[in-house]
Amino acid sequence: MAGVAVSTTINGDSVEYLCQPDETLLDVLRDRLGLTGAKEGCGTGDCGACSVILDDRLVCSCLVLGAEAEGRRIETVEGMAHGDKLHPLQQKFLEHAALQCGICTPGFLIAAKDLLAKNPDPTEEEIRFGLAGNLCRCTGYDKIVRAVQDAAHVMKGA
Amino acid sequence: MNFDPRFSGRKFASVGTRPIRPDGVDKVTGRARYGADFNMAGQLVGRVLRSPHAHAKIRKIDTSKAEALAGVKAVITAADLPDLTDGDAAMYDILDNCLARTKALYDGHAVAAVAAVDAHTARQALKLIEVDYEVLPHVTDVDEAMAHHAPLINDTVFTEGLEEKPVKPSNVTKRSQFGHGDVHQGFGHADFIVERSFKTEQTHQGYIEPHACVASVSSDGTAELWVCTQGHFVYRQHCAQLLGMEASKLRVTSSEIGGGFGGKTHVWAEPVALALSRKAGRPVKLVMTRDEVFRASGPTSATSIDVKIGARKDGTITAAEATLRYSSGPYAGAWAEVGAMTAFACYKLDNVKTVGYEVLVNRPKTAAYRAPSAPMAAFAVESAVDELAKELGIDPVEFRIRNAAQEGTQSSYGPVYGPIGIGPTLEAAKNHAHMKAPLKKNQGRGMACGFWFNFGGQTCTDLNIGMDGSVSLAVGTVDVGGSRASLSLVAAEELGIDYSQVKAIVADTSSLGYNDMTDGSRGTFSSSMATISAARNAIKTLRERAAQMWDISVDDVAWEQGHAVAKGEKHGNLGKLSLKEIAAQSGKTGGPIAGHSELVADGAGVSFATHICDVEVDPETGATRVIRYTVVQDAGKAVHPTYVEGQYQGGAAQGIGWALNEEYIYGKDGRLQNAGFLDYRIPVCSDLPMIDTQILEIPNPNHPYGVRGVGETSIVPPLAAIANAVSNAAGVRMTHIPMSPPRILAAIEAEREG
Numbered sequence: 001m002a003g004v005a006v007s008t009t010i011n012g013d014s015v016e017y018l019c020q021p022d023e024t025l026l027d028v029l030r031d032r033l034g035l036t037g038a039k040e041g042c043g044t045g046d047c048g049a050c051s052v053i054l055d056d057r058l059v060c061s062c063l064v065l066g067a068e069a070e071g072r073r074i075e076t077v078e079g080m081a082h083g084d085k086l087h088p089l090q091q092k093f094l095e096h097a098a099l100q101c102g103i104c105t106p107g108f109l110i111a112a113k114d115l116l117a118k119n120p121d122p123t124e125e126e127i128r129f130g131l132a133g134n135l136c137r138c139t140g141y142d143k144i145v146r147a148v149q150d151a152a153h154v155m156k157g158a
Numbered sequence: 159m160n161f162d163p164r165f166s167g168r169k170f171a172s173v174g175t176r177p178i179r180p181d182g183v184d185k186v187t188g189r190a191r192y193g194a195d196f197n198m199a200g201q202l203v204g205r206v207l208r209s210p211h212a213h214a215k216i217r218k219i220d221t222s223k224a225e226a227l228a229g230v231k232a233v234i235t236a237a238d239l240p241d242l243t244d245g246d247a248a249m250y251d252i253l254d255n256c257l258a259r260t261k262a263l264y265d266g267h268a269v270a271a272v273a274a275v276d277a278h279t280a281r282q283a284l285k286l287i288e289v290d291y292e293v294l295p296h297v298t299d300v301d302e303a304m305a306h307h308a309p310l311i312n313d314t315v316f317t318e319g320l321e322e323k324p325v326k327p328s329n330v331t332k333r334s335q336f337g338h339g340d341v342h343q344g345f346g347h348a349d350f351i352v353e354r355s356f357k358t359e360q361t362h363q364g365y366i367e368p369h370a371c372v373a374s375v376s377s378d379g380t381a382e383l384w385v386c387t388q389g390h391f392v393y394r395q396h397c398a399q400l401l402g403m404e405a406s407k408l409r410v411t412s413s414e415i416g417g418g419f420g421g422k423t424h425v426w427a428e429p430v431a432l433a434l435s436r437k438a439g440r441p442v443k444l445v446m447t448r449d450e451v452f453r454a455s456g457p458t459s460a461t462s463i464d465v466k467i468g469a470r471k472d473g474t475i476t477a478a479e480a481t482l483r484y485s486s487g488p489y490a491g492a493w494a495e496v497g498a499m500t501a502f503a504c505y506k507l508d509n510v511k512t513v514g515y516e517v518l519v520n521r522p523k524t525a526a527y528r529a530p531s532a533p534m535a536a537f538a539v540e541s542a543v544d545e546l547a548k549e550l551g552i553d554p555v556e557f558r559i560r561n562a563a564q565e566g567t568q569s570s571y572g573p574v575y576g577p578i579g580i581g582p583t584l585e586a587a588k589n590h591a592h593m594k595a596p597l598k599k600n601q602g603r604g605m606a607c608g609f610w611f612n613f614g615g616q617t618c619t620d621l622n623i624g625m626d627g628s629v630s631l632a633v634g635t636v637d638v639g640g641s642r643a644s645l646s647l648v649a650a651e652e653l654g655i656d657y658s659q660v661k662a663i664v665a666d667t668s669s670l671g672y673n674d675m676t677d678g679s680r681g682t683f684s685s686s687m688a689t690i691s692a693a694r695n696a697i698k699t700l701r702e703r704a705a706q707m708w709d710i711s712v713d714d715v716a717w718e719q720g721h722a723v724a725k726g727e728k729h730g731n732l733g734k735l736s737l738k739e740i741a742a743q744s745g746k747t748g749g750p751i752a753g754h755s756e757l758v759a760d761g762a763g764v765s766f767a768t769h770i771c772d773v774e775v776d777p778e779t780g781a782t783r784v785i786r787y788t789v790v791q792d793a794g795k796a797v798h799p800t801y802v803e804g805q806y807q808g809g810a811a812q813g814i815g816w817a818l819n820e821e822y823i824y825g826k827d828g829r830l831q832n833a834g835f836l837d838y839r840i841p842v843c844s845d846l847p848m849i850d851t852q853i854l855e856i857p858n859p860n861h862p863y864g865v866r867g868v869g870e871t872s873i874v875p876p877l878a879a880i881a882n883a884v885s886n887a888a889g890v891r892m893t894h895i896p897m898s899p900p901r902i903l904a905a906i907e908a909e910r911e912g
């Protein structure tokens with residue numbers, strides 16, 4: 001099979017790659033580019049562990065083809081921190097122990113970042129529905145919701 | 159030095175604080191490496207071919223076309239994993255589950271596997287493998303499997319544990335019995351008796367990370383395995399045995415683990431990946447799809463339970479009896495046995511009897527799921543207890559308090575309890591504001607208790623002090639949810655230094671002695687015991703080195719708050735030496751300073767919890783919403799309270815999913831119909847309220863800090879607490895889990911029609 005040549009932007013950097021026409025963006029990120037922060041929990045768009053932001057829109061990268069990234073802008077968890085300074089969401093997830101096993105954490109961080117970009121002052125209910133596309137099996141979501149509330153508070157003050 | 163594990167009642171400096179976990183930054187930046195995040199040069203992609211039939215004889219497997227496909231480097235069947243189990247029946251079952259030998263025993267049973275240069279080629283190759291099946295009659299329901307006419311899954315199984323040896327084979331592998339007193343006589347003294355039958359459906363642990371491994375077998379017979387597991391030492395033993403290797407030649411490294419809950423305590427894909435790598439001569443990466451996780455890793459048992467409890471008018475239980483039937487998949491298990499042990503463990507009973515039956519069905523082999531077997535037994539028992547309280551006209555909390563087990567009670571499964579937390583959790587629940595909060599229309603409140611044994615087991619730990627005074631702690635229990643933080647706290651506590659000076663890691667199988675797996679809520683309990691022991695050994699060396707530096711007798715050197723202190727008036731001018739100062743001189747005083755520990759962590763303290771739950775049931779649709787939830791549980795000592803809360807909340811959330819939504823749905827053809835997160839729906843963020851927690855600390859006398867396990871008990875009460883709440887809200891007793899909207903509607907309608 002001939003590869004598809006793709007030029008795209010990932011976390012602000014220009015990136016070029018070849019991928020197969022049937023290859024997902026998640027597979028490209030993980031297997032071709034070594035960006036393994038996005039996880040495959042289901043491969044069917046049900047768990048949100050592979051969440052990335054594609055041109056300001058939250059998507060499951062397992063439901064996007066690698067070839068579709070041509071000319072787009074992709075944000076992954078690897079791009080959230082600035083140097084050694086964590087994003088407020090990352091910091092609050094740590095402080096609130098909003099992760100146990102941590103496999104869902106990159107997806108939650110990306111989904112929460114997208115949520116707060118669109119709604120900087122969400123209610124608990126808006127957070128709960130905003131993150132309903134991401135599965136966590138460890139925490140019962142309590143500490144995740146609190147971390148996002150706290151991060152929103154900090155980010156408003158910033 | 160002899161290690162004294164007894165509780166000492168010390169005042170804590172580090173233990174009980176809430177620092178950020180040592181593996182935290184890697185996990186929020188995407189740097190942490192889980193099972194599927196690791197690669198080796200030249201690695202191949204492995205894929206597994208699975209049976210589409212629930213029960214079928216495998217007449218022949220033709221792999222020639224797959225082998226001929228360009229890019230395919232190895233194809234294996236059971237013939238490539240010869241039986242080396244030497245009469246070990248449990249290991250033979252594991253082997254047969256890894257690759258079916260003569261029969262496919264469930265939809266999803268592995269029958270062959272390939273390794274190819276890429277995933278596309280591997281998928282193509284699977285389609286080219288021809289399996290000639292002879293489809294056999296199947297049975298997937300636990301009660302139907304016990305019926306006389308049921309298809310036999312294994313005709314060499316004769317029920318164990320019967321008084322008379324059976325003459326006919328059966329799907330019941332074993333009968334077990336627990337209890338004491340005379341239940342017949344006890345029921346004779348009862349004024350009220352409740353007798354009910356209950357069913358629970360099969361659920362999956364639902365960890366978000368599918369099973370994943372990378373196996374690399376070298377031509378010299380050594381091998382490496384990178385894998386997400388709860389117990390890399392156990393995986394090494396099993397893989398080595400199945401592949402005919404020496405354990406020491408197989409180095410297993412546990413990756414970060416993306417959830418396990420008991421489901422990553424069993425090998426499935428790992429021996430297959432090793433066999434593929436051995437045949438192909440290259441590393442092989444094998445990652446399950448979500449569909450494979452549901453169809454072919456281990457869910458919990460489906461159950462059918464009868465309960466009978468009698469009490470006098472004054473609220474004293476006079477007798478309790480239960481018969482528990484648990485599915486174990488197509489292989490023998492001991493799941494009903496555990497259910498039978500836990501069923502009445504919360505209560506002080508003069509007359510109690512439980513009988514368990516292990517039942518074979520054409521479903522995946524049952525695996526442990528967080529306090530395995532206890533939630534279903536608690537659902538049945540706690541539902542009946544609630545109903546009996548109602549009949550007696552006694553408040554359900556009060557009724558439980560009156561009958562709760564205490565220190566000195568002979569438990570329903572045999573041992574006599576030490577200090578335990580069932581009474582205190584009930585009292586705390588009784589006094590909790592949640593209990594007094596008003597309820598609205600269609601809302602109901604329920605509560606229930608739960609018990610779990612907790613385990614200890616074999617544990618080995620290394621504590622190394624660097625020349626800069628920082629401490630590396632290497633443990634062998636996989637960290638499933640923050641134990642590196644809690645164990646660093648324990649090391650800091652014992653050494654008297656700051657948490658930030660300690661870094662804990664999980665060592666691989668070649669770097670540390672054998673450790674049992676992280677199960678039975680043993681991770682923090684047992685590894686903290688070993689860490690304390692290792693730290694005490696290191697302190698002994700630190701004192702010796704200080705004595706050497708001062709040129710005094712070691713007997714005159716004490717260890718206080720991270721410092722060697724010279725004792726006695728004659729040493730009054732010596733002051734003290736910090737751990738850091740002693741470490742800096744170690745090169746001149748005898749070399750590296752370390753503490754080692756290997757022990758069997760006995761004395762795991764049993765754990766109890768009481769949960770309170772409010773639900774709202776829509777009488778039109780049968781949909782249920784949990785609107786408030788409170789967990790009260792005894793932790794012994796909460797080493798890192800935030801992660802203890804997390805365990806309580808996580809267990810409750812899994813219990814809520816189990817109670818209301820989750821179930822394996824099989825078609826008449828014996829195939830699993832909902833092998834994905836869309837149709838097997840675990841709770842999402844918008845389904846749940848905040849989950850309130852209250853940590854009680856009743857010290858475990860058998861641990862220096864009083865620690866008990868905390869991970870599992872929290873999943874035991876929810877099924878019953880929610881069932882009691884739903885029953886109160888809907889006005890009808892719910893007896894079948896999950897209480898999905900159709901089941902609730904059917905129960906309401908049946909009640910209406912009388």
